[in-house]
Amino acid sequence: MSSTTPDQSPNALQQLIYAKDGKLTRDLLLNPGEYGLGKVPAKAKPNGTTTSVCGFCSTGCGLELHLQDGQAVNLSPAVDWPVNLGMACPKGWESLTILKSSDRATQPLLKGADGKLAPVDWDTAMRSFCDKFKAIQAQYGNDSVAFLSTGQIATEEMFFLGTLAKFGMGMLHGDGNTRQCMATAVVAYKEAFGFDAPPFTYQDFEESDVLVFVGSNLCIAHPIMWERVLRNPHNPQIIVIDPRRTETAVTATHHLPLAPKSDLTLLYTIANILIQKGWIDADYIARNTTGFEEFKASIKEYTLAKAAETCQLDADRIMAVVQAIHAGKRVSFWWTMGVNQSHQGVRTAQAIINLALMTGNIGRPGTGANSITGQCNAMGSRLFSNTTNLVGGHDFRSLEHREKIAGQLDIPVENIPTENSWSYDRIMEGIRAGEIRGLWVIATNPAHSWIHQKEAHETFDKLDFLVVQDMYHSTETAQRADLVLPAAGWGEKEGTFINSERRIGLHKKVVPAPGQALADFQIFRLAAHYWGCGSPFDQWKTPEDVFQAMKRCSSDQPCDITGIRDYRMLDDARGIQWPLAASESTGDDWMPPTQRRLFAEGKFFHADGKARFLFETPQPPGEQPHAEFPLRLLTGRGTAAQWHTQTKTSKSAVLRTLYSTTLLVDVNPEDAAKLGLEPHEEVTVESPRGSVTARVNIVASVLPGQVFLPMHNELTNRLTFPQFDTYSRQPSYKNGAVRIVKKK
Structure with missing residues (x-):
C-alpha cells in the first residue's frame, strides 16, 4: 500500500467528513445516500417502525424501534425475532436512554502542554494521531504501537480496524477485550472441534x-x-x-x-x-x-x-x-x-x-x-477482528491463507503479518517493558476492567501516546488519554453483530450522534486517509461494502457467509446463523431455516473429521487464602441491570434503581459472626494488591470462607489476582485471597 502523504486539502477532506459549508456532516437516517443508510429501513416510514438487533449482550435480541420524523423515540421487543420472541431485559429497554448522557464525547480532545485535554477539530486530531504513531514507529519500529479492540462495535468496524492496523499501518500487535471473556472458549473449541464453533x-x-x-x-x-x-x-x-x-x-x-x-x-x-x-x-x-x-x-x-x-x-x-x-x-x-x-x-x-x-x-x-458469549459482538471479534487469527478464521502463519486474503482484498501478500499478535496480557507486559509505546484503545475501558487495576494504571501511564476512541469522555481509560476520539454508539450507526448462537443480526442508524462524534467506521476511514494507506480502504464507502469483503474472506471456511446476499436479506430473515455458503442458496428469494445447529452429521473441522478428547491434570490456582488473607474472593455479575464496567448502564436512571449504587460485599453468616460484622456495616476489603471500601451484605449464597463482589464496580479490580490460563491467556478474575477489616 502507498505510504505517501495523503491529500489533506479541504476538497479531499470534504469527501470524508465535511459538507460544503465546512460543517461536519450528519449522516442522518433521512439522508440515505451519504452513508449507505436508508436502504435497509426503506420500508419503515418516518413515523413508523424498523427493527434492529440490541447492542448490549451476546443474546442478540431483536428490538422494534418506533420512529417520529425519521428518528427513534421509543422501542419495544420484536415479537417475530427468533432470539427473544417478544421479550427484552431491562438493559434492552433502556438502549436509547443511554445515548443521551451528558458525558458523551462530542468532539476530539487533545492533551496540551498543561497536561489537560482540550477540544480540537478533526483535522488536528487525526494529524496528531498519525504523526505521533508514525514518529514512535520511526524511532522504535513498527511493532512499538498496538491496538486494543472490543466486542462492542460492529463486525464491519472490527474488520476495518484490524485490516487497517495490520495491513496498512504496519502494526503486528492488537488484541480485543474479548480476551477477558471468551478466549478460553475459543481455544477450547479450536482444539476440540478444529474451529471456534459453538x-x-x-x-x-x-x-x-x-x-x-x-x-x-x-x-x-x-x-x-x-x-x-x-x-x-x-x-x-x-x-x-x-x-x-x-x-x-x-x-x-x-x-x-x-x-x-x-x-x-x-x-x-x-x-x-x-x-x-x-x-x-x-x-x-x-x-x-x-x-x-x-x-x-x-x-x-x-x-x-x-x-x-x-x-x-x-x-x-x-x-x-x-x-x-x-x-x-x-x-x-x-x-x-x-x-x-x-x-x-x-x-x-x-x-x-x-x-x-x-x-x-x-x-x-x-x-x-x-x-455462552458475553459481549454483543464477541463472536464477531473472534472471527473477523484480525487479532488472534487472520480474518475469517484463517491463520497468519499459513502462506496459503495469507495469499487467499491478499487476493480477496487486493493487497500485496507482504503486507500481511506472518505471525500472531501478542495476547492482551503480553501487550500490557510490552508497555511496561518499553517495547510498546503507542496504544489505540477502541470502545473498551481497560483502566477499569483489566485485572490488578493498580498495575494496569501504572502500565498505561508508561505510554508515550494513548489514543482512546469511545462514546464517553468520562471513562477511566479516556481520562488517562493523550487523545480522545468521539465515537457514535449503537443506534447512531449501522452494521452487524454476531450473537452466541452464531446469528448475524443487523443494527441500524435511527438517531444522530451528538456533536462531532462519528461512527467508528468513519473514524477508521479518516485514519486510513491521513495515514496514506490507499486501497482497499478507499473502496470501503459504507459498512455494507466491508460486509461484502468479509463474505469473500470467509469463503470455504467453517464460518462461510457467502450465502448472505446483503443487509436486506439479514433484515428480512431477522438474523442468519453462520455458516451459510453461497452453494446453499436456491434463488434470490431463498431464506435459510431459522434454527441451524452444527455437527448434526458428526463431522468436525479437524482434517480427519473427528473431535478430540483433551485433558490435563488439575492444578491449584496461583493464590490461595492464608492466615493473613483468609477469605477467597469471588466476582461475577451483580444484577441484570448492570453490564461490564457500567460505562453504559450507569447512564440510565431506571437501571440505577435496579441495583445498589453502594458497593456491597457478600459475606456468609458464619464469617460475619466470627468477624463481628453487622448488616450494612462499612468495612475495608483488602488483598495483597489493594483495598476497597464496601458495606457488608450477610447472605447464605456464599459459603463460609468466601466473599463476593460484583465485577461491574470500578473498585473491584483493585483486588483481583493476575493469573492467566496457559493456553488462552484469559485472566482468572474469580480467585484471590482477601481479608475484611472493620472500620475503627
Missing part, C-alpha cells in the same frame, strides 16, 4: 430434558436466555455447578456448590463414573472422536470419594447429577465466565466438551457443549 441454537434451551450450567448464572447474566429455559415444556432437570447459590442455582433441581476452582476435578469424576458404569455412547465415540482411550486411562483415579473431598461436596449429590445426565435423552451443557475466567479454563471447558462427546449429546436438538 454448535447450538437457542431453541436447545427449550428442547433439552437435562440442562447443565457450569459457572453460569444465566438468570442474571442473560435473562432472555433464561426465559427460554423457562419456556421448556419437558419439565427438565436443571443442574447448576457453582460455588455460590446464585439466582440460577436457587431454581435448580440439583445444585453442586463445589469448592472454588475444583470444577476440573468434579468434571473428570463425572466422566469417570459414566465410563465405569458403561453410561456412554461407545458407537458415537468410535465414529466421531479420537483420544478417548487415553482420556479414559488418565481419569481412572478420579473417584467419587476423591471428588467429594476435593470439591467439598456430598458424594450422594454428585452421584445424583451423574444419574441425571445418564437418564437424559437430550442433555445440554452450558458454561460462561465461571469457567472461562479461570487459570485452567481451557481444560475445564474441554472437560465439559468431553462429557457431551462421550454421551453423544451433540448435533441433536436439546444437546451440545455450549459456550
Whole structure:
C-alpha cells in the first residue's frame, strides 16, 4: 500500500467528513445516500417502525424501534425475532436512554502542554494521531504501537480496524477485550472441534430434558436466555455447578456448590463414573472422536470419594447429577465466565466438551457443549477482528491463507503479518517493558476492567501516546488519554453483530450522534486517509461494502457467509446463523431455516473429521487464602441491570434503581459472626494488591470462607489476582485471597 502523504486539502477532506459549508456532516437516517443508510429501513416510514438487533449482550435480541420524523423515540421487543420472541431485559429497554448522557464525547480532545485535554477539530486530531504513531514507529519500529479492540462495535468496524492496523499501518500487535471473556472458549473449541464453533441454537434451551450450567448464572447474566429455559415444556432437570447459590442455582433441581476452582476435578469424576458404569455412547465415540482411550486411562483415579473431598461436596449429590445426565435423552451443557475466567479454563471447558462427546449429546436438538458469549459482538471479534487469527478464521502463519486474503482484498501478500499478535496480557507486559509505546484503545475501558487495576494504571501511564476512541469522555481509560476520539454508539450507526448462537443480526442508524462524534467506521476511514494507506480502504464507502469483503474472506471456511446476499436479506430473515455458503442458496428469494445447529452429521473441522478428547491434570490456582488473607474472593455479575464496567448502564436512571449504587460485599453468616460484622456495616476489603471500601451484605449464597463482589464496580479490580490460563491467556478474575477489616 502507498505510504505517501495523503491529500489533506479541504476538497479531499470534504469527501470524508465535511459538507460544503465546512460543517461536519450528519449522516442522518433521512439522508440515505451519504452513508449507505436508508436502504435497509426503506420500508419503515418516518413515523413508523424498523427493527434492529440490541447492542448490549451476546443474546442478540431483536428490538422494534418506533420512529417520529425519521428518528427513534421509543422501542419495544420484536415479537417475530427468533432470539427473544417478544421479550427484552431491562438493559434492552433502556438502549436509547443511554445515548443521551451528558458525558458523551462530542468532539476530539487533545492533551496540551498543561497536561489537560482540550477540544480540537478533526483535522488536528487525526494529524496528531498519525504523526505521533508514525514518529514512535520511526524511532522504535513498527511493532512499538498496538491496538486494543472490543466486542462492542460492529463486525464491519472490527474488520476495518484490524485490516487497517495490520495491513496498512504496519502494526503486528492488537488484541480485543474479548480476551477477558471468551478466549478460553475459543481455544477450547479450536482444539476440540478444529474451529471456534459453538454448535447450538437457542431453541436447545427449550428442547433439552437435562440442562447443565457450569459457572453460569444465566438468570442474571442473560435473562432472555433464561426465559427460554423457562419456556421448556419437558419439565427438565436443571443442574447448576457453582460455588455460590446464585439466582440460577436457587431454581435448580440439583445444585453442586463445589469448592472454588475444583470444577476440573468434579468434571473428570463425572466422566469417570459414566465410563465405569458403561453410561456412554461407545458407537458415537468410535465414529466421531479420537483420544478417548487415553482420556479414559488418565481419569481412572478420579473417584467419587476423591471428588467429594476435593470439591467439598456430598458424594450422594454428585452421584445424583451423574444419574441425571445418564437418564437424559437430550442433555445440554452450558458454561460462561465461571469457567472461562479461570487459570485452567481451557481444560475445564474441554472437560465439559468431553462429557457431551462421550454421551453423544451433540448435533441433536436439546444437546451440545455450549459456550455462552458475553459481549454483543464477541463472536464477531473472534472471527473477523484480525487479532488472534487472520480474518475469517484463517491463520497468519499459513502462506496459503495469507495469499487467499491478499487476493480477496487486493493487497500485496507482504503486507500481511506472518505471525500472531501478542495476547492482551503480553501487550500490557510490552508497555511496561518499553517495547510498546503507542496504544489505540477502541470502545473498551481497560483502566477499569483489566485485572490488578493498580498495575494496569501504572502500565498505561508508561505510554508515550494513548489514543482512546469511545462514546464517553468520562471513562477511566479516556481520562488517562493523550487523545480522545468521539465515537457514535449503537443506534447512531449501522452494521452487524454476531450473537452466541452464531446469528448475524443487523443494527441500524435511527438517531444522530451528538456533536462531532462519528461512527467508528468513519473514524477508521479518516485514519486510513491521513495515514496514506490507499486501497482497499478507499473502496470501503459504507459498512455494507466491508460486509461484502468479509463474505469473500470467509469463503470455504467453517464460518462461510457467502450465502448472505446483503443487509436486506439479514433484515428480512431477522438474523442468519453462520455458516451459510453461497452453494446453499436456491434463488434470490431463498431464506435459510431459522434454527441451524452444527455437527448434526458428526463431522468436525479437524482434517480427519473427528473431535478430540483433551485433558490435563488439575492444578491449584496461583493464590490461595492464608492466615493473613483468609477469605477467597469471588466476582461475577451483580444484577441484570448492570453490564461490564457500567460505562453504559450507569447512564440510565431506571437501571440505577435496579441495583445498589453502594458497593456491597457478600459475606456468609458464619464469617460475619466470627468477624463481628453487622448488616450494612462499612468495612475495608483488602488483598495483597489493594483495598476497597464496601458495606457488608450477610447472605447464605456464599459459603463460609468466601466473599463476593460484583465485577461491574470500578473498585473491584483493585483486588483481583493476575493469573492467566496457559493456553488462552484469559485472566482468572474469580480467585484471590482477601481479608475484611472493620472500620475503627
